[in-house]
Amino acid sequence: MASRLSRLTSKVAWSTCMIGDRFLLPADAAAAWLDPATPPEMAEEIVRIAALGPDAFAWRAVDRAIGNVRNQGLELVAPVSV
Secondary structure, three states, X not given: OOXXXXXXXXXXXXXXXXXXXXXXXXXXXXXXXXXXXXXXHXXXXXXXXXXXXXXXXXXXXXXXXXXXXXXXXXXXXXXXXX
């Protein structure tokens, strides 16, 4: 997995990892996607090919406090039992 990721907001295909209307790309793919010289068709292809799928992440339950922007700290991403 890439050591750096970029989160971009757009409508994407169901086959990509969707979190709301966001998708995640490795940094090199994100740079190409954001390049003004990249034609729209190529930008769509970058998302189809490079967007990280759900298997690229460790999914776990976290405390509901993470949903409040006033809360800060690493404890917000600590796993909780469900």
